[in-house]
Amino acid sequence: MNKYLSLLIFIAAFQGVNAQYQTENLDLENNYIQPESIVKVGENHYFIDFGKAYFGNVEISSTQSQNDSLVFHLGEKLDGEFHIDRNPGATIRYRKSKLNQLLANEPVSPKMSPYKRNTTGAAIILADSIGAIIPFRYCEIENLKIPIESIQIKQKALHYKFNDDASAFSSSNAIMDSIWELCKHTIKATSFTGYYVDGDRERIPYEADAYINQLSHYSVDNEYTMARRTNDYFINHPTWPTEWLLHTVLMFHADYMYTGDIEPLKKHYDNLKLKTLMDLERADGLISSKSPNLTKDLILKLGFKKANTQIKDIIDWPPAQKDTGWKVALVEGERDGYEIVPVNTAVNAFYYYNLKLMTEIATVLNKTEDAAFYKKKAELVKTTINTKLFDAEKGYYIDGEGSSHSALHANMLPLAFDLVPEEHVASVAAFVKSRGMACSVYGAQYLLEGLYKSNEAEYANSLISDTVGDRNWWNMIKVGSTMTMEAWDVRHKPNADWNHAWGTAPLNAITRYMWGIKPKTAGFKVAEINPKLGKLTHTSIKVPTKHGFILADFKKETDKTDRYTITIPEDMSAEFILPKTLKKAYLNGKKVKRKALHLALETGTHHIKIAY
Structure with missing residues (x-):
């Protein structure tokens, strides 16, 4: 089998067959941004830098007409001074377009060809009136025969309504400040569909992406409609990774804590029960995606359109090279060598946290018996994990039942989800620190949470502001991105994009855990x-x-x-x-x-x- 065929099959499973969601009548707006610099690079050839990448197009107006055509280049990346990379690789965006003529006093935008993958199928579809857009920072204009002084060119940025003044951060660490600003801009710029989507390659909501996006959005703006719209989307449009399903309860609980509104919990309570994957539980409380209870009937109840959908543990993304065929820097992907056994620690840590939150949700909804039921189950799962999946000699967790390996993920997740008994927090945290940033930008969310919770703030701060190598947020700025990237670097994920909000963990970690500001009671009362x-x-x-x-x-x-x-x-x-x-x-x-x-x-x- 061609090594890329398995990759295509693997990726296709993510896309599913969903009804198209469109952006009509959502609170999207255009922001017109002036250039930071305009440089003449040749005869009739100009380079324009707008400072930051946004999703959109350029709009050009002129006091003079030009009857000859103009050529436009838009892109995210440079390959030389004042030159946009025409072949940027991965899913870094570039588009060339032509304007047949420029009429005086008639603002116009060049038309771009859309990417098929993010404008069909399960992608969130933009309104026809918006047209094709891409994320871009730079523009080049060729064959401009009228004086540059006679034209006005703006970056026409599309995004969801956003209050720039709702948040701010500064500190004695300039690198940390830069990372926070990178993340804040990402939250604003990636809101262009009115849903929390994964990035420009697919423009599809995924639960894990959306949860991190949600927490970061809450940290910079007090607008909650987009989060709620995305949460509703997942009720009938789940995605196949086991852990992604197990983010659903987390998202609805976060919505309740920030808004105080119990209606979504009431409306979707039965579906949230299913999304805990409690049906896959065995007698000792642990769950497995290999359970015989994962029937076709349950698959359909979970919201999948096809009964033969395969639910699979993912641990972290991108996965191992053997799963994808990619030649990547780490052949085990971002899993730190995790041994994925049928009953594993990462999945069951998520399951425990689901039960813990469902206890709170049932209590809020006055479902007293259910609350007691979930509390009892949570206690059982916690006991079983700490009995069967904890290596007492080493002082930290193994990857799962029957495994002798211990990966970062098997330990950072128990720390993040308050699974670790007090007497073992120090040894588990020490192991987590020994692994460094052995996870993806997604996994970093839980790494940072676990570290702050276990009083390792200085180490967590050092990870956020690290500048050595490429496995850090500073590398995203260093390579030229103005939004957080899908992966630490394209060498770790060859099709990575430069506009993925699941890379914004530092933003919500600084707000919610370093500064420690979050709702104690629902609605931030x-x-x-x-x-x-x-x-x-x-x-x-x-x-x-x-x-x-x-x-x-x-x-x-x-x-x-x-x-x-x-x-x-x-x-x-x-x-x-x-x-x-x-x-x-x-x-x-x-x-x-x-x-x-x-x-x-x-x-x-x-x-x-x-x-x-």
Whole structure:
């Protein structure tokens, strides 16, 4: 078999057969962006840099007419100074188009040929009025025979409504600041369909992509409609990886925590129960995609259109070279050599977290018996994982039942999902740190969460701001992308794109775990603020909520004194979690009781001093 045939079959399984979703009547808008620079590179030939890539086209207007044709080149990548790469490789975008003439005082955009793969089948289809668009930063114009001063050219950027002023971040780490801005721009720019889609290659929603996109979107804007629309999409359009299905409950729970609205939980409760994959459970509580209970009837109930759809554990993406035929930098893909056995730790860590969240969901919906049922199941799964899948001699988890191998993923996921008993957190975290960034940009979401939760903030911060090699976010900026990429580098995924929002883990990790700002109660009625700032000497953040914006500022005055200024908007309060190592704390000038675990912050501005 041709080595690429298996790859095509493997990828085709992702696309499925879905009804086309269109962007008509969604809150999409065009933003017209002026060039940052225009350079004449030859006779009648100009190079234009708009500063950042957006999805869209250019719009050109002129005070003079040109009856001769103009040639336009749009692209994301350069292959030399002032020259767009005409053959950028992977799924990095480039398009050439022609404008037959330019009429005075009539704004016009050149027409581009669409890519078949992202404008047919399961792709989210753009309205006809939008036309073909691509992500691009650069433009070249050839055969411009009228003076450049007579024309005005703009980047016509399409995106979902977005409040640029709803969020902000700065710190004493300039690299971290750059990564945060990269991620924020990605969230805005990739919203061009009104759904959380994977990237420009397919423009299809996938659960794992969407969940990271959702958390990052919530961290920079208080607009929740796009997340809810995407969540609804997955009810009847699931995708086949086991872990992707197990993100569905996470997305609906996040929607509830940020909005406080229980209606989606009510409406889709029965489907969420199915999406936990509880039907695949065996007597000891663990699940397997190889279970005989995964019948054709269950496949259809889960929302798949074909009863013969194969659900398969994915662990991380891209998978091993043997699965794809790609010649990649790591032949095991992004799995850290994970041994995928039928009953594995990664899938069951997700399953435990699903049960934990379903306990909360059932409680909110006053389904008391269900809540007790899920709580009991969660306890059983946690006990079984820690009994059967934990290597007591080594002090960390194995990949699954019957395996003697331990990969990063088998340990970072238990850390992220609060599965690790307190007495083993240190040894599991130490193993996780020993593996470095042995996961994909997707897996990095859970790596960062697990590290911050296990009090490894300084190491997590170092991963976010790492500049060595290519397995970091800085490499995305270094190679020229202005959005997070699908993979660390194209050598790790030969068809990777430069516009994948699942690469924005640092944004939501900084907001939700480094600064520790997230809803404690549904609808952000009460916020939790639990800073784990590592060695940063100063940092400020603005976090959107449905009630307004939380403002937080930190300064390390001395080695033993920290100062925080926190502003809480109206109609909400917050709990500021105090570090366990403090000696004294002061709230608005008043000394706090020594045994206090947190500070209650009401609406308004508060000054907190902590001495060590």
